Amino acid sequence: MTQNGVHTILNAKPRAAHAMAVFTLRNSPALSSIGLLTGGGWPPVRQDSGERADGMPESLSFTKLWVHEDCPRKYRHQFVDKLRHGSPETIQQLVGSLVHAAIAAFHRRYPKPSPDDKSAILDIYDALAAETDSSRYMPPVDRTAKYYFQRGRALVHGYANEWPALFQETVLAVERPIVTRIEVGQHVVGITGVADKISTRGDDLIVTDFKTTANPARHARAEDFVQATIYWIGLQQEGENRPGFVRYHYLASQMCPTHAADDEVIHETIDWIGRVLRRIQLDEGDAEWHARPGARCRACPFAGLCPEGSQWIRSYGGSDTFL
DSSP: OOBTTEEEOBOOOOOGGGHHHHHHHHTSHHHHSSOBOOGGGSOOOOTTOOBOTTSOBSEEEHHHHHHHHHOHHHHIIIIISOOOOSSSSOHHHHHHHHHHHHHHHHHHHOSSOOTTTTTHHHHHHHHHHHTOOGGGSSSOOHHHHHHHHHHHHHHHHHHHHHOGGGGTOEEEEEEEEEEEEEEETTEEEEEEEEEEEEEEETTEEEEEEEEOBSSOOOOOSGGGGHHHHHHHHHHHHHTOOOOEEEEEEETTTTBOOEEEOSHHHHHHHHHHHHHHHHHHHHHHTOSSOOOOOSGGGGGOTTGGGOHHHHHHHHHHOOOOOBO
C-alpha cells in the first residue's frame, strides 16, 4: 500500500530468534503492506549522493530534511550555496555535541550499567571537555563558555542519576549510522542519519534521540516522532524485525515522550518524508527559498544574511534558550 505516493521498503525475511515479534510485525497493516524486500540486497548508499534528472535526490541526510522543514532559507545557505559561517559551531552546538559524546562513551563502556557505574559518566564528560578546543565556538566569551560547559555537565549527571529507566535497558549501539530507504514515486531515496541510542527492554527495540534543548517540544502527534521513527524503520530493513518504541529524551528535564512504533507513527513518518522531499524539489527551482523567522533565528549562523531573520532578532532579542 502506498501512502500519498510514498512507501517504505522493509525486510520480509524474519530471523528465527525473533519469530514471535516478527509475527506481530508481519500482521501489522503498515508493515506487511508496504513493499517488503531484504535490505541486504541493496547497494550501499552514500550520504547525499547526488540528484537524478528530475531533481529527486538519490540519498540525503535526515539533517537536510529537518533543516528544510525548519527554514528553507537556511537550507539554501547551508546546502545549496554551501556558505561557510564565521565559526564551525556555536557554543551551544559545541557543548551539545560534547554531551552526546559523553553519553555515547559511557554506554560503550557500560551497555547495561549498574548503580555503581553511573558516577563514571562525569569522569568521561570532564575528560572530553578537557580535550575540547573552546576557541571553535562563537562568541568567544570565557564566562559564557564556562556556563555552558557546566550546564552540559549537569545534563549528563542528570541522565545517570535522575532517569529511572537507565538500569532497565540494555544498550545495543550508540551513534549508529542508519540508512532508511523510502520509495517516492518511481524512485528509492536513501535517508541517512545517526541514531543516538538503540536499546532493548524485554522483547522491545527502542530507538532514542537525545535532545539538549531546555523545553520539550509538544509531541501530540505521531508525526512529531519522525526522526526516531526513520531510524527504527531502517533497523527493520536491516532485519531487526521486532516491535518497539521511538523516544525523544530531553536531558534538561529527563522527560521522554515515547510512541509505539506502530502503524500510525510509521504512516505519519512516511507521509512527512514525502512532503518534505517534494517541497525540496519545488524549492530547487525557486530563487527565493522563503525564510521562516522565529526563535530558531537566534542560533542560526546565517541570520545576518537573512533580512527576515535579522528583523526578528532586532524585534524579539537575540538571547538563546539552549540548555
